[in-house]
Amino acid sequence: MDTQVKTPSGSDDYILQMEGVSKFFGTVISLKNVTLRLRRGEVHCLLGDNGAGKSTLIKTLAGVHKPSEGRYLVEGNEVSFKSPREALDCGIATVYQDLALVPLMSVARNFFAGREPTKKLFGMIPVLDMQLAASTAVDKLAEMGIHVRSPHQPVGTMSGGERQCLAIARAIHFGAKVLILDEPTAALGVKQSCNVLKLVHKARERGISVIFITHNVHHAYPIGDSFTLLNRGQSMGTFAKSDISKEEVLDMMAGGTEIQSLVDELEGRQAA
């Protein structure tokens, strides 16, 4: 890509770096001097309450926004994405909360939407290879530990967790090196969240680096290797799992102390 500039930085173990990135929307400072470094093959949790700037940060990573200040490096090379498509071509796949799935279409058709496999009919007319699409979709989902009932069932009949898994498996199949998951467990029940976390683990085993955005510490802590906390547009630092406990993470997130005081208040009232 012509936008890439070779930099002599020696941080080769980072697949993705944001160095001192700020993003302004008019007078609003959405991100201020945020640094995020994603190691190859790690699960990096991005934690923050509503309005902390998580969405702006992932949209900047995904190529939707350009940083107003600071540098964005992919595998040590500075990049400036003009569109999400360019980020995707660099292997940075984002699974948004709406998942980009069409409920009325089948699993196989959704899996390959936009990137359909074709074969030649009579050696000249390109037609959909539905059999290949169906078997690949089933195989790839099975590899990730998801067993769909049929590749021809509409996605609308699947549960929220299954859909999340389908979207993730699709991103992995199409060559994602970095997977950005936008609150994948937000709308899910306990068991389904667990399935998604297992899938994140499987992705890491395959050498894929994951940025896992959430405001749920209980989901983030078991799976994460390192944690970056955002609060009101600023990074409160990045911590390795060995350096920080779940309670400390919770405390550092906005609301941690408030919840504690709420708990105290409620318990106090009960005692009285």
Place this chain on the structure above:
Amino acid sequence: MSTTTSDMAMTLAKTLPSNATLKQPNTTPPGANPATPSDERVRRISPWRALLNRPELGSIAATILVFVFFGVFAGDSGMFNLDGIMNWSQVAAYLGIIAVGACLLMIAGEFDLSLGSMIGFAGMMLAVPSMFFGWPMWLAVLFAFGGCMALGWLNGYLVMRTKLPSFIVTLAFMFILRGLTIVLSTQFAGSTIVSGVGDKIAQDPVTHALFQGTTLQGLFAWLAQVGVIDKLPSGEPVVAGLPKVLLWWALVACSAGFILSKTRFGNWIFTVGGDANAAKNVGVPVRRVKISLFVFTAFCACLFAVLQVSDVGSAASDRGLQKEFEAIIAAVIGGALLTGGYGSILGACFGALIFGVVQIGISYTNVNSDWYRVVLGAMLLLAVLFNHYIRSRATTGK
């Protein structure tokens, strides 16, 4: 619906060519699901339930119902003689051509209300240059197709560019084109009808061969000779040949059905109609897909107009009136959802067939033919309710 009808629907469906979508379980070739052969979560669904998940089911059942009705009430009236069949099948074919275009566009999540006005305007684009500017007929036909497709592109471009609902944009064109049709007609011919076009088409060998009259006359003459079909007192067969409009319908429907179910572009049509935002996020060129379908719908409208002018012999400013609604009704009876993302070409063709049979069939019965709109309106309502039920089943899996 009675059990008899259901059984008949099933037998009929088995003999149908499967140019429908591949999204239902029953269209899976056996063995396409090797990874989970004995998944305890796979529920066996009976062939009947699988059939119920097909978008065209409603229209097939309704077609059978309509045929049974007219078989009982008009069976001995000549409606199902060869000339009777040609009569209603031609009506169905005309509507079928535009229903196919409207259906594809609806699956992609858009409407074209200017379709009917486009038919009238295409007739004028054909008649005015050929009758008043002295253009050769083939050139006028090319001009009409080019003009219509350019207008279709403009429709699509405006819809995509302004992000206004296609309902509003094409409603504007419905009036603009109808108005222009009347203006052109009165300006050049001094009346709302331009006659003599049919004769000019007949004089041009290319346009005559493509659009006018019937084909396979030899076969029909031979069939009359051997006594398979009736002869007129003059010795001619009662039906001279197969109307070309039927062939055009078959061609348009088969191509559209093939594209929809078998090609990448077909998958894109479903995707943009199902969720345009999701389509954009997975890299489908939403704008290109939708605009090209507006162009295709305009092409269908022009084909309708050229065939009709060839057949009737004149262009008139009221041609194609309300055809946009009839095309949408046919598509909806055929299982297309108004919200897009779901539908079937085969279903739209059955919807058009129902139209033809009801419209012509009523005149064969003792019923006042004014009832035909009542019947179709009621059928539309039933179809929408039925489709709604089917969709909620398809998305919840109950």
